[in-house]
Amino acid sequence: MAQEEQLFMDIPEGNEEGQQKQKRRRFGLTKERLDRVRQIEGFPIAKDEDIINLSDPPYYTACPNPFIEDFIKEHGKPYDPDNDDYRRQPFAADVSEGKNDPIYNAHSYHTKVPHRAIMRYILHYTEPGDIVFDGFCGTGMTGVAASLCGDRKAVESLGYRVLDDGTILDEKGRPFSKLGARKAILIDLSPAATFIAYNYNTPVDVQAFEREARRILEEVERECGWMYETxxxxxxxxxxxxxxxxxxxxxNYTVWSDVFICPHCSAELVFWEVAVDKEEGKVRDEFPCPHCGADLTKRTLERATERVYDRDIGQTVTRARQVPVLINYSVGNKRYEKKPDEYDLDLIRKIEESEIPYWYPTDRMPEGYNTEQPKVSHGITHVHHFYTRRNLWVLALVLNMAKALPLKLLLIWLTSSLIRTTKMYKFTLDRKMGTVSGTLYIPSLWTENSPLKLLKYKLLDFCKVRYPEKGYVLVETTSATNTSIPKNYIDYIFTDPPFGGNLMYSELNFLWEAWLRVFTNNKPEAVENKAQGKGPREYQELMEKCFAEYYRVLKPGRWMTVVFHNSQNRIWNAIQEAIMRAGFVIADVRTLDKKQGTFKQVTSTTAVKQDLVISAYKPNGGLEKRFHLEAGTEEGVWDFVRTHLKQLPVFVEKNGKAEVIAERQNFLLYDRMVAFHVQRGVAVPMGAAEFYAGLKQRFPERDGMYFLPDQVNEYDKKRLSVREFEQLSLFVIDEKSAIQWLRSELEKKPQTYQEIHPKFLRELHKARHEKLPELSELLEQNFLKDDYGRWYVPDPGRQSDLEKMREKALLKEFEEYKEGRGRLKVFRTEALRAGFKACWAAKDYKTIVEVARRIPDTVLQEDTTLLMYYDNALMRLDE
Incomplete structure (x- = not known):
């Protein structure tokens, strides 16, 4: 084996100094190696020496990892289409995992999926030794989960049983996986995130770490302890x-308060003194000025400011005036509280006037969405402004000592306390203090925590973490839009990507990264951010690039799980579109019920009030090859449906009830089939009625769902074992959902207009732009009436005739939209869908784009069908 192929072999045991020399020689992150990856998208903003100092190659680099291909060569298994027998249905079981775990609690981050939840997915989809990938790894919980799949106790703690031969049985005693660690490749654009991920996923000598950390705390106490005495x-x-x-x-902590000016008498007011009711334990909305008696609210006050010379940047700055108002301290084991006295004020003045003899970051905060509030409200423009002088001193000393030692975990121990020691730590009268999640916010009452005390608590957390015994995880800092992973080498993807403007990661991570001296290159950051010039379109384009890269590296027939946190329909649709544009097929979507911590199936693409978990697969090469030959034909349609049905769960049970599997219903199968054709630039060869009729002819139906012949027996057997069947609920928001709702009602029994009308009105939640036909017109266009005046669902032949008549009427209305000018404010969405479909078949991409640009952007972004046709038409116009 060539030396480059031996990079990840274990280093021979010997003396520690010899091992370190071997490691540096073999894995050294030299300037030459940096030059090899410097042009890769996402290369961080930093000096080479700072990137090298932060890195620990080959398993971690604070830049694109030049050793990733060697890791793949050693641990990966190339895709062999001729001998590939991989088969999995989407993971459709309920998942409920809390966050009370040392791994979860040791270091905060803006979003985290508990590693125990991820373990369930990895065990379901992979075998020991498989490579798991996460391109938005955050703190690296996917890597933690992959390693712990080889830990018997960790697996058994999930409620599974592990046999002596390593076979894992689920809660019902059925074998479904094997015990054994999985390898992982973790990527994130943020150096702060990857550094946290690396520390969670690398072997650690916990005793050595604790020994050095306690020594640091003792030395810091000797040098800086006097700063926290009262x-x-x-x-x-x-x-x-x-x-x-x-x-x-x-x-323990000091409470600081903003100072304001009364707009009536211009007297200074300490917010703590005028607005806080200590006896009732609340902050009053209204309060009198103690000087002039005027009734005041916080909104009517002017902020008091002061001009001070900032020696760190050599400028005089204007900042909000703030004063200490309460000190919480301990004598022995007892806690006390006091108002700061002259001793305390003199101590603070003395520290403020002193020079800190250690390096600390003084970088200017970037322009952004989250960084504006501290700048505008308090004049906090640079990193060091977020800290009091004494907290800055202690943190700088800890950093100075930690960097002198080879234990990287000491650095992450420091960063775990960097946010809670800032002026962002809000004081509350119930003492349940904390920062405002997902933003950089300076409150009017904030808590100056003692870093020494926090670091002692965090030391206990880090010592409880279960670190891996071997290096199974490779971490790199780069963009998920362009990795160095070879094609078709990844066995499974679990990812929790950014969603629209939910969180501005590069801004939120800036404080951590300033201390680490390596910053996020936010050019490829997938986010909506005005300061970066990124809106919904730019966000979707970046996500499409990321999912296209996911598709490239994943083996055919394998699965991707995407966790989605956003309540906006347009972002949900953008994610779906990006996933499908990349070539994936969505097979299952479930919502995360935060109250219960469990997953429920989604029945509507607009149901995004809760977090979602998307299961999508990369079609195997056989389907793609066949589709290339059969594209645009009836056989191509049914080949896709057969392949797709094979990937769907057969039976889902919860609490003794059988659940409807939404993806097996005719309308969602039709939507997936259409999307599969459009994403590949192919005309859809049949309409919905013809498709529904073909489904009935070719596939067994049970409870409104369609199965392959070899699946229906399994469904029937399991269906007999449950007491009830849980129906899906549908809401009427537009014409399409109205027809689906009517069909489900009339399939139960034929009904008269008078019977169905009140039920229809109860379910009606029409969008403002929607030109929804009257119920009588919907019934006439889509259903038949018997001699008793009852409407019923027609047989497939009659349904096809009705659809042709309806489509003719819809296209006539689309012609009116097409010939018109100006914005379309109220319109029939089904007419747009029918028109776009007809234009797509005629390759009239220009009309699709022109009409789409005349409807409200929010409507376009929130309708998956319109968005799909528009995006693909736009792409073909640009070719």
């Missing part, structure tokens, strides 16, 4: 010790 005061009197000197307490 005189013990009882009843307004300083308490004396045995020798007559003041008894000194250790400060």
């Amino acid at each position: 005189q013990h005061v009882v009843g307004g009197k300083v308490q004396k010790g045995a020798k007559g000197s003041p008894i000194m307490g250790k400060i």
Whole structure:
């Protein structure tokens, strides 16, 4: 084996110094190796020496990892289409995992999926030794989960049983997986995220870490402990010790308050003194000015400011005036509280005037969405402004000592306390303090925590973490739009990507990265952010690039799980479109019920009030090859349907009830078939009625769902074992959902207009732009009436005739939209869908784009069908 292919073989045991020399020689992140990856998208913003110092190659680099191909060569299994027998249905079981775990709690981050939940997916979809990939890894929980799949106790803690031969049985005693660690490749654009991920996923000598951390704390206490001392005061009197000197307490935290100016008398007002009701434990919305008696609210106050010279940047700056108002301290094991006295104020002045003898970051905060509030409200423009002088001093000293040691975990131990020691830590009267999640916000009352105390607590958390025994995870800092992973080498993808403007990761991570001296290159950051010039279109384009890369590296026939956190329909649709545009086929979508912590199946593409979990697969090469020959033909349609049905769950049970599998219903099968054709630039060869009729002819139907012949027996057997069948609920928001709802009602029994009308109105939640036909017109265009005046669902032949008549009427209305000018404010969405479909078949991409640009952008972004035709038409016009 060539030396390059031996990079990831274990280093021979020997003396520690010899091992380190071997490692540096073999894995050294030299300038030459940096030059090899410098042009890769997502290369961070930093000096080469800082990237090298932060990295720990080959398993972690704070830049694109030049050793990733070697990792793949050693641990990956190339895709062999001739001998590939991989088969999995989408993971459709309920998942409920809490966040109370040392791994979860040791270091905060903006979003985290508990590793125990991810383990269930990895065990379901993979075998020991498989490679799992996460291109938006955050703190690396996917890697943690992959490694722990080889830990018997961790697997058994999920409620599974592990046999002596490593076979894993589910809760019902059925074998479904094998015990054994999986390998993982983790990628994130943020150096802060990848550094956290690396530390969670690398072997650690916990005893050595604890020993060094405690030594650091002792030295910091000796040098800086005096900064957090206060005189013990009882009843307004300083308490004396045995020798007559003041008894000194250790400060746990100091509360600071904004100062405002009364708009009526111009007197200064300390917010703590005028607005906080200490007896009732609340902040009053209205309060009188103690000087002039005017009724005030916080909104009517002007902020008091002060001009000070900032020696770190050599400029005089204007900042919000803030004063300490409460000190919480300990004497022995007892806690006390006091108002700051002259001793405390003199101490703060003395520290403010002192030079800090260690390096600390003084970078200017970037222009952005999250960074504006601190700048505008408090004049906080640079990183060091977020900290008091004494907190800055302690953190700088800890950093100085930690960087001198080879234990990288000491650095992440420091960063775990960087946010809670800032002015963003909000004080609340119930003492349940914390930062405002997902933003950089300076409150009017904030808590100056003692870093020494926080670091002691965090040390306990990090010592409880279960670190891997071997290096199974490779981490790199780069963009998910362009990786160095070879094609068709990844066995499974679990990913939790950014969603629209939910979180501005590069802004939120800036504080951490300033201390680490390596910053996110936000050019390829998939986010909606005005400061970066990125809106919905730019976000979707970046996500499409990421999912296209996911598609490239994933083996055919394998699965991807996407966790989605956003309540906006347009972002949900953009994600779906990006996934399908990349070539994936969505097979299952479930919502995360936050109250219960479980997953439920989604029945409507607009149901995004809760978090979602999307299961999608990459079609195997056989289907793609056949489709290339059969594209645009009837046989191509049914080949896709057969392949898709094979990938769907056969039976889903919850609490003794059988659930409808939404993806097996005719209308969703039709939507997936249409999307598969359009994404590949092929005309759809049949309409919905013809498709529904073909389904009935070719596939067994049970409970409104369609199965392959070899699946229906399994369904029938399991269906007998449950007591009830849980129907899906549908809401009427447009013409398409109205027809689906009417069909489901009339399939139960024929009904008169008078019977169905009140039920229809109860379910009606029409969108404002929707030109929805009257119920009588919907019935006449899509259903038949018997001699008793009852409407019923026609047989497939009659249904096809009705659809042709309806489509003719829809296309006539589309012609009116096409010939018109100006914005379309109220319209029949079904007419647009029919028109876009006809234009697609005629390759009239220009008309699709022109009409789409005349409807509200929010409507276009929130309708998956319109968006699909528009995006693909736009792409073909640009070719």
